[in-house]
Amino acid sequence: MNTAILVERISLSDLSEVMEIENACFGVDAFSRRQMFYLMTYAKGTFLVARHDGQLAGYIALITSRRHNTGRVYSIAVSPQYRGQGVGSALLNKAIKYAHIIELKAIFLEVRMDNDSAISLYEKKGFTKRSIRLNYYEDGADAYSMVLGL
């Protein structure tokens, strides 16, 4: 475990930094500030941020459906300067732990088929590919739909 990385629930004061990372990572597919605000305040689930030596390094939004007892990773991103240091892994670990605690049956997510680093991260955590979603992204790119059974 990297002790320089602290994962905790998001605060309202983190929103601007989260939006900077979101826009840097996802361009036209980025959530708007309004959508991100909704995710962190009203949506069911957990929204976590990772701090690396005190700096906001990344975040994950796991939204839950209590009706289906499942979760969905809506967004996970790590600031380019903090990648490859275990931040994404720490965020996903904590989200999966949360999912276990509230006894979800599974977590779902979509990922661009050419996003090798994210696919590798998800597979390391036990996610498997379940289907392909054609034309899923704004630019027409396809996605893998992945699932982690809990």
Ligand SMILES: CC(C)(COP(=O)(O)OP(=O)(O)OC[C@H]1O[C@@H](n2cnc3c(N)ncnc32)[C@H](O)[C@@H]1OP(=O)(O)O)[C@@H](O)C(=O)NCCC(=O)NCCS
């Ligand atoms: C995907 C992402 C969240 C990974 O975060 P990270 O903090 O760099 O990842 P970690 O350092 O925790 O690495 C965990 C695992 O991810 C995979 N990984 C991370 N960077 C990788 C790279 N450049 N190439 C291949 N695999 C990589 C590896 O499996 C790695 O495990 P390892 O260190 O044992 O090899 C980050 O690259 C990112 O924010 N990308 C842009 C946003 C994005 O694509 N989000 C996912 C949308 S579905």
